[in-house]
Amino acid sequence: MQTKPPILEISEAFADVSKAATFSKSVLRFRNTRWARQVGLDRLSDDEWIAHFAAFTPLEGNLQQPLAMRYHGHQFGVYNPELGDGRGFLFAQIRDEAGRLLDLGTKGSGQTRWSRQGDGRLTLKGGVREVLAAQYLEAHGVKTSKPFSLIETGEDLQRNDEPSPTRSSVLVRLSHSHIRFGTFQRVAYLDERENLARLIRHCAEYYYPDTLDDDLGVMAPALLDRITAQTARMVAQWMACGFVHGVMNTDNFNITGESFDYGPWRFLPWSDPNFTAAYFDQQGLYRFGRQPTQGLWALQQLAATFTLICDAEPLSEALQTYESTYQHALADHNLKLFGLKSSGDLKTDLTFLQTLYNWMSETKAPWAQVFFDWFCGRQSEARAKASPIGELYAGEAFAPVFDQLSGFEPDRTDRLAHAYWQRRSPVTLLYDDVEALWAPIAESDDWSAFHQVLDDIEDARLALDIPFEKAVSKA
Template sequence: MPVSDTYLPDPQFFGLGPEFADPVEAAAFPMQRLIWRDQRAAASVGLENLTDAEWVAHFGRFETLPNMAQPPLAMRYHGHQFRTYNPQLGDGRGFLFGQLRDQAGRLLDLGTKGSGQTPWSRQGDGRLTLKGGVREVLAARMLEAQGVNTSKALSLIETGENLIRSDEPSPTRSAVLVRLQHSHVRFGTFQRHAFLDAPERLSALVDHCVAVYYPHLQDLEGPARAAGLVREVALATADMVAGWMAAGFVHGVLNTDNMNVTGESFDYGPWRFLPVADGNFTAAYFDQTGLYAYGRQPEAGLWNLKQLAGALTPIGELESLTEAVRAYPPAFALAQQAALLRRLGLQFATEAEDNRNMLDAMFAFMARSGVSWDGFFHDWFGGLASETRAKAGPRATFYQGDDFLAWFTWLDRFQSERRERLKHPYFQAAEPVSLVIEEVEALWAKIAEDDDWSGFHQKLADITSLREALA
């Protein structure tokens, strides 16, 4: 098998013990049809030279990768789902297939979705719909292009089964997805062992996370180490949620089992991207109260961090854990400013107040005008350097009136960040790449009706163009 010299298996989680996961086997699928492989992500862990046949063997039939003798593990965890505690969770349709070091030495997990039933499947079939896999590939690539911390959709393989789902026209096609991310240790992983009154396992999990993800904390011991871990997770979570807010991304199900210790976007479900600025916009039809609406995502991140800290009280000190969580609000505020300015292609203003005032005026204009979220950031990337382009484009009629001027007058205090990026062909186009729901449904309709993947591949090419333009 032609793995490259950078291929370096390192099964860290597999040594934690049987109380953290269950060995499982992958389902035997009637078909394996390769739909997508992320060559950039594969190259980061030495898998880029696999032939398509080898790829399907390892990520469709789950034949063991070289020097990975461990069986796949379905991880155990609990979680708050819409703020109700559920002790019946765990990997119900996926497993940890292996762990590898990337070229920077950071650990990455190979995690599956739709790979078959596990002890935690409950009444589920352990499968993933092809549509769900397509949606995850698109969302992960879009967030990655915009610099948001996210898992990578490494592989998508159609598996030839007909699935029945209440939220999709059925029967619908099946698939198995493999994601690459730094950790599958969730907030709910800690909650499980706190619920089971197992402080020794909580300590082992903290030690594992510090050793693998935050080694600079290794000089800390006991309660100080637990608090140090919570603080690092709070900072990583703040950065991730800030990235979502700038991208206009609405995750949809911000339960504690869907947030991990490295602050990566994952467990993509009913996600959506904003069509226009709307703090009350929700992604999930079942989110009746708007708990996880766009504008409430920062609050959800904080609430979940409090649950993580609460789970660690058996081995920590309440005061220091609480103080660790307090790092989140100021970190989020600064990270959100940075993410929004990055999306606008602008440097921070000299005066700190100007950053907040400009962004407040921007949100007010966008909310009142109804201008396209993606369109606005496309038009005004680079600030005043794009004035002529924006006012000659398809959204020119939005860029007038008092609300617009209240924002526009701030721009002379901001310098473009690498103005030469405006020469990229992406910014010469009138329209940006977008994943608003209508576009996602349109490209899926072509796949479902005619097995026409042209729209999917074109969308991925457009997202790549965005990533290259922002690089």
């Protein structure tokens, strides 16, 4: 039984007490009822919800003061020791129905000691985009933080990348850990070896208890191995969904391998390894095709911090997990999105994907449409022929894709009975789609299109019915 939030065991070395901003108004725009039920907060009234997630009145028996986490990080390859939670904090730690530890963290909750020149706020459009991205990715089986609450806060914000002034919001996200790669980088940079050991033990105890060991030289590589595998799976899931995170800085990776902090994200319109999400990523460092490489690079920076208390060789061995895990996860998640079973041979699975990707690149077939059209393989052949891009499937170039696709056994074909598969096209969140959702909100405070897309995303989640990989944590 949890008697106090576990973060308090180490918070004096890794966080600073913070205080939420006072907002001029609080209008509830999104409430995650499904996840509220799973963590026992579904019975809160709207007023109680706003009190906790806009005024940040503490949850009973939880953190009495929010904690702004300290961390460093590589930002576009350059080390920055001046980071930390600058517009957010850890508000609470709670348990879900399975007893797993979860964090409630904020974005846009006001200034902290790490805000530097920032105002500590989040634009409403930024909040809307984060809700959409996380909901969509979760529906498609990607391990991600969950948008828990979005409340409009009534301030006019000045931003260079949006028409100013623009509306403000505060977001609360639910994740399995608030601890980032940059948390380790900070204590290593400061040569705080005792605190590094405390942090490793804390992460092992509460998130990967099977790695616990009295010998740090054994526990640290085991922990790195598990984090490496989780990160590889996350990046592979992004790639299968055609998702570009946009800002793969080391402070945007956490120890449980969950996507979070959705800023300039994009989804591919078609297969393009050079597609870049952030306008300020002029060198394409975080472009779509480079995401797997960048994921490993971030893990290498994490491993470097462990060398202060552990030999390098077992850490290097732990990193070897990445490539194999990534390849298996890439094949696995692509086939899940197609509603197909693995052939049982990784080489066969990956050969199919290479043939598919080559065809998609050459034809510029819409990424999401292809997976939608061929869900459960040949079981959807009639649907595919009637697709808006049906003529592409009739072309000679598609024949090798079709031949290999046909060799896979469909998985749970009963899912095709869901009404979602009667649509002509899947729900998508391409750039123009998101702008079309935002326009009526900005112009006339019309949220109907936003809520309709959330309903469509929920239909996709139910229709795909991809089992969500659960994080391991101490009950």
